[in-house]
Amino acid sequence: MRVSAVFLLFLGLFFGLIGLVYWFWAYEDGGAVMLLGATLLGFLPGGYYFFWYRRFHGHKYFFWGKIPVAGERSSDRVDAEMADGAGNIDAFPGTSIWPFVMGMGAFMTVLALVFGAWLLFIGVPLILTALTGVTAESRRGGNV
Amino acid sequence: MTDVIAPPVETHEPTELHLPPEVPGDGHEPDHGGHEAHGPTGILKWLTSTDHKVIGLSYMITSIVIFYLSGITALILRLQLTSPHSSLLSFGQYNALFTMHGSLMLYLFAGPFAFGGLANYIVPLQIGAPDMAFPRLNALSYWLYLTGSITMLMTIFVAGGAAQFGWVAYAPLSSATSSPGAGPDLWIMALALTGFSAIFTGVNLCGTIFYLRAPGMTMFRMPIFTWNMLVTGILILIAFPVLTAALIMLFADRHFGTHIYTAVGCHLVNGLPMRSCGSPLLWQNLFWFFGHPEVYILALPFFGIVTEVLPVFSKKPVFGYKGMVFATMAIAALSTGVWAHHMFTTGAVLLPFFSFLSLLIAVPTGIKFFNWIGTMWHGQLQFTTPMLFCLGFLFAFLMGGVTGIMLASPPIDFATHDTYFVVAHFHQVLFGTAVFAGFGGVYYWYPKMFGRMLRESLGKWHFWLMFIGFWITFMPQYVVGLLGMPRRVASYPSNLGWQSYNIVSTVGAFIIAASFAFLLVNFVVSWRKPIPAGDNPWDAQTLEWATTSPPPHHNFTHLPPIRSERPTWDYNHPDALTVPHGKGAHNGHANGSGNGSGNGRVKETV
Numbered sequence: 001m002r003v004s005a006v007f008l009l010f011l012g013l014f015f016g017l018i019g020l021v022y023w024f025w026a027y028e029d030g031g032a033v034m035l036l037g038a039t040l041l042g043f044l045p046g047g048y049y050f051f052w053y054r055r056f057h058g059h060k061y062f063f064w065g066k067i068p069v070a071g072e073r074s075s076d077r078v079d080a081e082m083a084d085g086a087g088n089i090d091a092f093p094g095t096s097i098w099p100f101v102m103g104m105g106a107f108m109t110v111l112a113l114v115f116g117a118w119l120l121f122i123g124v125p126l127i128l129t130a131l132t133g134v135t136a137e138s139r140r141g142g143n144v
Numbered sequence: 145m146t147d148v149i150a151p152p153v154e155t156h157e158p159t160e161l162h163l164p165p166e167v168p169g170d171g172h173e174p175d176h177g178g179h180e181a182h183g184p185t186g187i188l189k190w191l192t193s194t195d196h197k198v199i200g201l202s203y204m205i206t207s208i209v210i211f212y213l214s215g216i217t218a219l220i221l222r223l224q225l226t227s228p229h230s231s232l233l234s235f236g237q238y239n240a241l242f243t244m245h246g247s248l249m250l251y252l253f254a255g256p257f258a259f260g261g262l263a264n265y266i267v268p269l270q271i272g273a274p275d276m277a278f279p280r281l282n283a284l285s286y287w288l289y290l291t292g293s294i295t296m297l298m299t300i301f302v303a304g305g306a307a308q309f310g311w312v313a314y315a316p317l318s319s320a321t322s323s324p325g326a327g328p329d330l331w332i333m334a335l336a337l338t339g340f341s342a343i344f345t346g347v348n349l350c351g352t353i354f355y356l357r358a359p360g361m362t363m364f365r366m367p368i369f370t371w372n373m374l375v376t377g378i379l380i381l382i383a384f385p386v387l388t389a390a391l392i393m394l395f396a397d398r399h400f401g402t403h404i405y406t407a408v409g410c411h412l413v414n415g416l417p418m419r420s421c422g423s424p425l426l427w428q429n430l431f432w433f434f435g436h437p438e439v440y441i442l443a444l445p446f447f448g449i450v451t452e453v454l455p456v457f458s459k460k461p462v463f464g465y466k467g468m469v470f471a472t473m474a475i476a477a478l479s480t481g482v483w484a485h486h487m488f489t490t491g492a493v494l495l496p497f498f499s500f501l502s503l504l505i506a507v508p509t510g511i512k513f514f515n516w517i518g519t520m521w522h523g524q525l526q527f528t529t530p531m532l533f534c535l536g537f538l539f540a541f542l543m544g545g546v547t548g549i550m551l552a553s554p555p556i557d558f559a560t561h562d563t564y565f566v567v568a569h570f571h572q573v574l575f576g577t578a579v580f581a582g583f584g585g586v587y588y589w590y591p592k593m594f595g596r597m598l599r600e601s602l603g604k605w606h607f608w609l610m611f612i613g614f615w616i617t618f619m620p621q622y623v624v625g626l627l628g629m630p631r632r633v634a635s636y637p638s639n640l641g642w643q644s645y646n647i648v649s650t651v652g653a654f655i656i657a658a659s660f661a662f663l664l665v666n667f668v669v670s671w672r673k674p675i676p677a678g679d680n681p682w683d684a685q686t687l688e689w690a691t692t693s694p695p696p697h698h699n700f701t702h703l704p705p706i707r708s709e710r711p712t713w714d715y716n717h718p719d720a721l722t723v724p725h726g727k728g729a730h731n732g733h734a735n736g737s738g739n740g741s742g743n744g745r746v747k748e749t750v
Contacts, residue, residue: 003362011473011476026497028493030429041382049354074360077360078360078365089274092194092698096280099283100192107291
């Protein structure tokens with residue numbers, strides 16, 4: 001998790017630095033805003049990983065407050081055995097029709113912007129059905 | 145049906161995980177417990193599967209079909225240029241065809257083939273994961289990509305025809321006034337769909353790599369291909385939202401009366417345009433903020449393929465593992481700060497800033513070249529088809545890269561902008577990566593995906609024809625570009641000596657086309673007379689070769705211990721003498737079943 005955090009924070013820092021240089025050299029707001037967005041994209045998840053890395057090592061917050069040390073995840077430990085990852089990884093859907101239904105709904109919806117609003121009568125219900133279906137499927141843990 | 149997955153149990157039995165490569169074919173289907181063995185079959189399987197392998201294959205098949213279609217458009221374009229005033233195509237048809245060629249190749253082949261196809265299939269296998277982190281989102285990505293591709297192809301059939309503004313759709317050429325009709329609108333919608341598809345795939349790649357690695361698969365033990373896909377995923381998340389937003393604004397300009405990319409209604413305040421005024425240059429800024437990282441989104445996965453193939457067929461670990469990782473990060477970081485080097489001639493960009501950062505990219509790219517050569521140095525080289533394709537990549541990309549450094553220099557860029565020199569440059573870069581390295585990856589992983597081998601002889605015919613055709617096609621384009629021939633022209637003056645170069649280039653393009661017939665024949669032969677591949681026909685090093693070919697549903701029934709960046713090699717060669725290099729490299733044999741050092745440092749195996 002430390003590597004993930006450092007990696008993302010480094011990217012955010014780099015984008016921030018060249019964003020500053022760019023702004024004060026070029027005074028061009030479009031590019032500066034995009035570089036700011038890229039900076040945040042590095043800092044937000046990087047900060048999240050850094051927060052959790054510190055928590056795993058007994059820091060309640062980033063630098064202050066103490067909690068018991070949990071240690072690194074098994075995927076971040078060089079000496080981890082397969083047994084260290086024992087337990088369920090996650091629940092993965094075997095099959096699901098809803099992504100297909102949602103894809104077709106999105107297809108009809110964008111075509112409606114070109115060929116006419118009548119296609120929305122197909123596209124929007126498909127998207128809503130798929131959203132309902134995939135939510136129910138995810139909550140029940142099986143096909144719906 | 146939802147499967148609750150527990151981690152595969154580690155085995156300590158020293159079972160060989162690979163079979164010899166040349167098991168004679170008996171004319172029967174290979175017996176395997178592959179991804180076909182689970183859930184529905186046939187068309188229903190394709191519609192409902194959330195298995196990353198099925199989705200990855202769907203991506204690859206779709207994108208290769210797109211590649212062949214786009215190749216046909218290239219041949220027609222080349223035929224038009226064999227004569228200065230050819231009547232094969234009208235100007236409008238020529239414009240529509242080159243727009244379609246670029247759009248299909250860049251948006252719908254090269255990227256989706258890499259991060260939708262190969263990465264989808266290979267990354268979970270390389271890190272010991274049972275699937276992608278968000279399988280339903282993964283399936284949705286594919287359906288958006290497929291419908292986006294269909295939307296793009298529909299543009300040919302609507303009244304007014306396909307878009308004619310090139311793959312970059314510069315404003316104001318892409319406005320409703322200059323490019324009316326449903327074709328350009330469908331082009332925008334196609335890219336919006338594939339843009340969302342790419343964003344979802346980027347999220348999935350990052351989530352999978354950060355969260356689903358097997359125990360012991362630390363970040364610095366991940367194969368370089370996986371590292372490159374992680375960085376590509378982040379670049380996708382930086383670049384594609386900008387493109388998608390830019391497209392939505394373009395659509396609003398065309399239909400909802402906004403003036404985001406037009407200067408209509410501007411007036412001067414103190415001699416300057418109002419800051420709230422629309423600007424055609426804004427499109428270029430937004431587009432290239434997507435477009436240049438996109439070049440590396442298209443290149444980094446293929447760098448990863450090369451970095452997988454070279455060590456396997458050199459029988460060595462990758463040279464300078466961490467150097468490769470840091471070079472990838474550096475390329476990605478720099479690529480986000482160089483977008484306006486495509487806009488030098490607008491006169492409205494900061495030349496030294498963009499020129500310096502563009503030139504700087506040569507440093508990490510040079511490190512990669514150095515490490516690729518170092519990987520092969522003193523190796524036991526095997527010139528198999530995947531290896532040949534990767535060597536071809538090295539030559540092709542080197543040429544494209546060197547001319548890229550030239551173009552990063554504003555004086556040269558001003559002289560060659562919008563000439564065939566630029567066309568030759570980016571075709572050498574993208575053909576080198578997406579085609580040489582991409583199809584090298586196909587030859588390399590095809591045995592894993594289908595459990596059968598492709599024929600080496602047909603593969604080598606494919607490579608050599610393509611390699612020869614590649615140079616014959618693109619080298620004359622450099623020359624004719626320096627002679628001043630502009631790109632995107634359907635006719636040219638007959639008295640400037642350009643025709644002979646164009647004829648040679650067209651001959652080369654047809655040689656490339658012929659080479660791809662060998663690939664199709666190879667696929668057919670491998671299906672009609674399969675040679676079973678076994679689990680690890682190349683004696684490869686990474687984790688995907690530790691499972692069956694094709695892999696079972698959720699990928700692994702057991703995993704070898706992960707003690708280095710090449711766990712399958714460690715497992716299959718427990719007695720290999722290892723000579724560490726690098727500080728503290730030899731502390732190893734952590735559990736007695738591998739020759740890894742336990743700290744992920746690169747070592748030489750003798």
